[in-house]
Amino acid sequence: xxxxxxxxxxxxxDRDMAVGLERATGRAPQMVWxxxxxxxxxxxxxxxxxxxSFGDYLRCGAIAARAPIMRSVVxxxxxxxxxxxxxxxxxxxxxxxxxxxxxxxxAQLKYVCKVTPLRVATNDSAFTCGYTRNQRIDIPxxxxxxxxxxxxxxxxxxxxxxxxAFTYEQNPNGSTADIAGxxxxxxxxxxxxxHPERANDPALGGTDGAPFFAGLAEGVMAGA
Amino acid sequence: xxxxxxxxxxxGVLDPQGEAVRHALGSLGFEGVTGVxxxxxxxxxxxASDAAAAEADVAKMCEKLLANxxxxxxxxxxxxx
Numbered sequence: 001x002x003x004x005x006x007x008x009x010x011x012x013x014d015r016d017m018a019v020g021l022e023r024a025t026g027r028a029p030q031m032v033w034x035x036x037x038x039x040x041x042x043x044x045x046x047x048x049x050x051x052x053s054f055g056d057y058l059r060c061g062a063i064a065a066r067a068p069i070m071r072s073v074v075x076x077x078x079x080x081x082x083x084x085x086x087x088x089x090x091x092x093x094x095x096x097x098x099x100x101x102x103x104x105x106x107a108q109l110k111y112v113c114k115v116t117p118l119r120v121a122t123n124d125s126a127f128t129c130g131y132t133r134n135q136r137i138d139i140p141x142x143x144x145x146x147x148x149x150x151x152x153x154x155x156x157x158x159x160x161x162x163x164x165a166f167t168y169e170q171n172p173n174g175s176t177a178d179i180a181g182x183x184x185x186x187x188x189x190x191x192x193x194x195h196p197e198r199a200n201d202p203a204l205g206g207t208d209g210a211p212f213f214a215g216l217a218e219g220v221m222a223g224a
Numbered sequence: 225x226x227x228x229x230x231x232x233x234x235x236g237v238l239d240p241q242g243e244a245v246r247h248a249l250g251s252l253g254f255e256g257v258t259g260v261x262x263x264x265x266x267x268x269x270x271x272a273s274d275a276a277a278a279e280a281d282v283a284k285m286c287e288k289l290l291a292n293x294x295x296x297x298x299x300x301x302x303x304x305x
Contacts, residue, residue, distance in 0.1 A: 059292055066289060102295045109240050
């Protein structure tokens, strides 16, 4: 699998993301600077990492979503490419219009940084096929604006189309229906607030993120 | 020409920051504040000289970047030179 990781000023999970992808695929992803006009040729996956792109100015992810490289990312997604956004990357994907809804300030107004239990709500995607449906996993979260807002009509749609990828077991931020991550209509774009790349090595306190990357490498190549 | 843009959360969207401010006002003894909604004000300096054209331009800016229209409303004031 050929992957790229987009790097914005203020990205800080880009290297962990690269390590996760390299371990699973045996191939180092290309790091792509936000000012680049185009993506490398022949990509299978674009990952937008966590961090504080552009200092979270205006709204989290808002400036990054309008960076030059994002036009290519939107085109890549339109051609059916796989796109992953974690934490700030999820915020960027929403701001870029690639995923629906909004991510608001956490309901209790606090930045939350802790390992949190999740439920794998669907394993029907390249991103989640390394898990079983309803599997409980422990993945760290670290965010201030992860309160996912979905209007009732959108929530019905996400549920009806099996597009809720992960839910929180203990809602840490006020998210609608405990949502921690969602899929696009074609199931090839995933946005999630928790950080699988931070649970990918025993030295980091957990490995529940490892099946995420292993499954992703297999799922993308299988065309899921 | 100057334009001022007000960006506020839509009605019905919970504003936890506004709520926190309301509680703080109450704890300072300001009674009778039944609601606080927090928003943003942005002042833009524009080269445009035509107010209507400037307003139309700023509205596009709001739609594309300044507001997240899923959760936010915007209001534009053209302030003149």
